[in-house]
Amino acid sequence: MTSLYTGGCEHVHINAKAEPIDNHVCHCNVCKGVTGQQSTHVAFFNYADLSVDHPEKMNRQPFNKENPSGPLELCTCADCGAALMLDDKQKRIRIAVPNVMGYEEASFPKPTYHAFYDALKDYPKPSDGRPVYEGLHPDFVWPKPA
Template sequence: MSKKYAGGCGHIHTHSSNDPIDNHTCHCSVCKRVTGQESTHVVFFNHRDLTVDNLEGLDRQPFNDQNPDGPLELCTCATCGTPIMLDDKQRRIRAIVPNLMGHDPESLPPTYHAFFDESTGAPRPDDGRPVYAGLRPDFVWPPSM
């Protein structure tokens, strides 16, 4: 099976031969806090579609330190500390941030802006992509596995 999308670090590799189910530029406060970026390119894959070759080599911590019991865990390489993916404890999705997790951002272009909050005073994105206060309206979370 081909590996259409691949990333990770020198110790842990992720890959998928299936297309992502969502691909957006995130403007949420959690992504800003975790990445230090003003906006973050985020890609969701169905949980079963993003394969990890060394799950035992991952360190896991809550993605949102203000909600440590939330569903997402930030997985980093236990050897070098590189962020590898976000893993959903409910096994619905696995998410990557291409520019931080070894994937090619150009092969996974975002299609819209998510979690944009006008009250922050940030300028509204004007790159022609739709802008939403949450995920795109037609997004449906996959069932838990």
């Protein structure tokens, strides 16, 4: 299998065999809390398009501590603690955060829009020419489970 994007750590490798189905700059408070960044480049892949070579070496924890029963889990390396990916328990998507999860960020396509921005944020609305939405892009459709 040829990988378009490879991330992870020295113990667990994540490989993408297709382009992301959604690629945005996320402004949500959960991403901000997990990454410590004001905004984060996030790429959604169809579940089967992002593979893991050693899933047995991954620890899983709720992505959103305010909603621990939510569908997303943060997967980290059991050996070194590196963030690896977000995994959807419903098997619709897998998520890469290029600058946090071991990817060469420059190899990823540029985000096409800003997601989860609201006027109550403590910083100005993005003005880089990309559309800004209060949620995901209005045309985004959740894939069916794998």
